[in-house]
Amino acid sequence: MIKNFINKLLRKSDKPAEPAEGRRVEVPVSEHGIDPGLVDDRAVKVVTTLQDAGFEAYIVGGAVRDLLLGHRPKDFDVATNATPEQVKSHFRRAFIIGRRFRIVHVVHGRGREHEVIEVSTFRAKPDASAAEQVSGNEKTSKAALQGKSHVVDAEGRVLRDNVWGPQIDDAARRDFTVNALYYDPRGQIVVDYHNGIADAKKRVLRMIGEPEARYREDPVRIIRVVRFAAKLGFEIEPATRAPIIRMADLLANVPASRLFDEMIKLLQTGHSLASLEELRKQGLHRGVFPILDAVLDDAHRHDGREKFIQMALADTDRRVNEGKPVAPSFMLACMLWHDVIRRRDDLRHKGEPPMQALQLAIDSVFDARIGDISGRGKLAADMREIWMMQPRFERRTPSGAQTLIEQPRFRAGFDFLRLRADAGEVEDALAGWWEDYSLADDTEREDLLEQARLDDQARRQGGAPAPAAAKKRRRRRKPAAAAGEGGSAEPGSGADAG
Numbered sequence: 351m352i353k354n355f356i357n358k359l360l361r362k363s364d365k366p367a368e369p370a371e372g373r374r375v376e377v378p379v380s381e382h383g384i385d386p387g388l389v390d391d392r393a394v395k396v397v398t399t400l401q402d403a404g405f406e407a408y409i410v411g412g413a414v415r416d417l418l419l420g421h422r423p424k425d426f427d428v429a430t431n432a433t434p435e436q437v438k439s440h441f442r443r444a445f446i447i448g449r450r451f452r453i454v455h456v457v458h459g460r461g462r463e464h465e466v467i468e469v470s471t472f473r474a475k476p477d478a479s480a481a482e483q484v485s486g487n488e489k490t491s492k493a494a495l496q497g498k499s500h501v502v503d504a505e506g507r508v509l510r511d512n513v514w515g516p517q518i519d520d521a522a523r524r525d526f527t528v529n530a531l532y533y534d535p536r537g538q539i540v541v542d543y544h545n546g547i548a549d550a551k552k553r554v555l556r557m558i559g560e561p562e563a564r565y566r567e568d569p570v571r572i573i574r575v576v577r578f579a580a581k582l583g584f585e586i587e588p589a590t591r592a593p594i595i596r597m598a599d600l601l602a603n604v605p606a607s608r609l610f611d612e613m614i615k616l617l618q619t620g621h622s623l624a625s626l627e628e629l630r631k632q633g634l635h636r637g638v639f640p641i642l643d644a645v646l647d648d649a650h651r652h653d654g655r656e657k658f659i660q661m662a663l664a665d666t667d668r669r670v671n672e673g674k675p676v677a678p679s680f681m682l683a684c685m686l687w688h689d690v691i692r693r694r695d696d697l698r699h700k701g702e703p704p705m706q707a708l709q710l711a712i713d714s715v716f717d718a719r720i721g722d723i724s725g726r727g728k729l730a731a732d733m734r735e736i737w738m739m740q741p742r743f744e745r746r747t748p749s750g751a752q753t754l755i756e757q758p759r760f761r762a763g764f765d766f767l768r769l770r771a772d773a774g775e776v777e778d779a780l781a782g783w784w785e786d787y788s789l790a791d792d793t794e795r796e797d798l799l800e801q802a803r804l805d806d807q808a809r810r811q812g813g814a815p816a817p818a819a820a821k822k823r824r825r826r827r828k829p830a831a832a833a834g835e836g837g838s839a840e841p842g843s844g845a846d847a848g
Contacts, residue, residue: 371475371522372530372543372558379538382547384417386535392458393426394535396441396467401536403440405432406517408532410470414540415528418550419582428456428469429520429532437469444469474515475522518543525564525571526578526590527556555579556587565593569600573612576632580616580625586632595633607723613639614678620670622663640719641682644689655688658773665769679732680762682720684769689715690737704741712737732759739763740770743784746802751795755788764788 393409400407407430413423430437434452438444443457454469517532521543524530528550532541540547549556555578557564557571565571572594579586601609616625629635629642636643645659662684669676693711698704712734720726740763742754754760764784771781787798 371518374518375542377540377542377547382418382540384414384533384538384540385420386538388417388420388422389533389535390423390426390465390467392465393428393467395458396428396456396469397534398536399440400428400430400432400437400469403432403436405430405436406472407432408534408541410532411524411529414531414533415546415550415582417533418531418540418547426467428467429472429517430469431472431514431517433471433514434469437471471514472517472520473523474513475519517541522558524558525568525574527558528554528584530558553582553584554587555582555584555590557590561590562593562597565597566600569597569604570608570612572598572601572634573609573616573638576628576634577612577616577619577625580621580628581619583624591632598634598638601638606721609639610720610723613641617663617681618666618670618676618678620667622667623660626663640721641685644719645685658687658769658775659685661773662769677732677762679729680736680765682729683733683736683766686715686719686733687737687766689719708738708741732762735759736763736766740767743767743776743780746783746787746799746806748799751787751799760788 389409393413397407397409407428409426410429411427413426416423432440434446434454437454437456438446441454441456445455445457446452447455451470451473453471456467456469458465458467521530521532521541526549527544527546529546530542530544531546531550533539534541544558555575557575575586575590575594578584616622616629619625626635626642626645629638645655662681666676666681690708690711693714694707697707697710702710716730716733720729723729735757736759739754739757739760742750743763754763757763764781767776767784768781770776771778783798783802787795790798
C-alpha cells in the first residue's frame with residue numbers, strides 16, 4: 351500500500367504545478383510511515399497542550415521532512431493558529447522573541463539539558479502590494495518599522511511579516527515543498543499541501559510558488575537552498591536553481607549579522623565540505639561571504655591553506671555527525687589562519703616586532719572578514735586567544751609552559767596546534783610534547799622540560815635534537831574535567847572553543 355501511495359504521489363508531482371496556494375491532503379500513518387519513536391516527547395507535549403486548549407497545532411517543517419526520511423530530527427518546531435500571546439499563556443516557561451517574525455520559545459528543562467521548542471503562528475501568504483514599503487533594511491530602518499506588521503523594502507524583500515492567516519497560507523509562504531509539511535503526533539497524520547512527501551522521496555528541493563519572486567521576498571533563501579541541498583543530498587529542481595546566480599546581488603542588502611548566521615549554519619550542518627562544493631556549483635563561492643572569499647578564492651587553492659582547512663572542516667563534520675559540540679570561533683580561526691599569518695609576515699617585513707605584527711594582523715583580518723556583527727566581541731576574543739597561543743607553544747620554558755597550560759582556553763589552543771601539526775605546518779613532535787606535558791605529573795613535566803631544553807640547545811648549535819629518554823607509551827587523555835574546559839578533549843576538536 352505504501353509503495354502504491356508513493357508512486358501515485360510521484361506521478362502527481364510530474365503533472366503541472368498545483369496552484370500556489372496548494373491543496374490540503376491528509377496522509378495517514380499507514381501511508382507516510384513515520385515512526386512515533388523518533389518524535390521528541392517535549393514537542394508532542396507542546397502540540398497536545400495547544401490542541402487541548404482548542405487550537406490547531408502541528409510539528410512542522412524540517413522535522414517532518416527528516417521523520418519521513420527515517421531520521422531523528424535535531425530540532426522540533428511547532429506551528430499553530432494560536433497567537434504568540436495565546437501560546438505564551440499556556441506554558442510556564444515561554445518567551446516571545448523576534449521582530450521580523452514573532453515566535454515563542456517554549457523551554458523544557460534547565461542548564462545544559464534544556465530544550466527549546468519554537469512555536470510559530472500560521473502566517474498569511476505575503477502580499478507585497480498590500481505591504482508598507484521602507485528604504486534600507488532591518489538595521490537601518492528600525493524607526494520606520496515600529497508598530498508595523500507587514501513591511502517590505504524597495505526590492506520586495508520582507509522586513510516584517512506578522513500577519514496571521516490560515517494553515518493553507520502558512521504552507522504557501524514556506525520556502526520548499528519538503529519544508530511545508532505538518533505532522534499531528536496525536537492523530538499521526540501528515541498534512542501536505544504541495545506534494546512535499548513526493549519531493550522528499552525523490553530527494554528534490556522545489557521552491558513553492560514562483561522562485562524569482564520567493565528569492566526576492568527573502569534573498570537568504572538563496573543560501574538556504576544550497577545548505578539544504580548539501581545537507582540532505584537533494585538535487586535542486588531546475589526552475590528553483592535557474593534564478594540563483596542572477597539574483598545573488600540581492601544578498602548585499604541583507605544585514606551582515608543575518609548573513610553571518612547563515613554562513614555558520616552552512617558550515618555546521620555536518621556537511622561543510624559538501625556545502626562549499628555546492629556553493630561552487632551554484633556560482634556563489636565568491637563575493638557572498640567575506641570569510642569564504644579567504645578560503646575559496648582559486649588563488650589560494652595551492653598555497654598550503656587548502657589542506658589545513660579541509661582537515662578542519664572534515665573534523666567539524668565528524669564531530670557534528672557524532673553529536674559532539676563544535677564552536678564557531680574554532681572553525682573560523684582555522685579558516686582565517688592563513689590570512690593572519692600572511693598579513694603578519696607582511697608587517698614583519700616592514701619592521702614590526704613579531705608579537706606586535708601578529709596582533710595587528712589579527713585586528714586587520716577580523717575587520718576585513720568578520721565585520722560588524724552581533725556577538726563580535728566574544729567571537730573576536732576567542733579567536734584571538736587561539737591565534738596568540740601559537741607562538742607561545744614554541745617557547746617551552748618552565749614558567750612559560752606552566753602559565754600556558756593554566757590558560758582557560760589552553761584546550762582550544764592546543765587543538766589548533768595539533769591540527770597544524772597534522773597538516774604539516776609545525777613539527778609533529780612539538781604537538782606531541784605538549785600533549786605529553788598536559789597529561790604529565792610534576793616529575794614527568796620536569797623531565798619533559800629538560801628534554802625540550804636539550805632539543806632547543808641542539809638546534810641553536812646546528813645539531814640534531816638530543817636523544818629522548820626511553821619512549822613511554824602515550825597515555826589516554828584524562829577525563830574532560832581534568833583536561834581543561836568541559837567538552838571533548840580530542841585533538842583537533844576545538845570543543846571548548848566557544
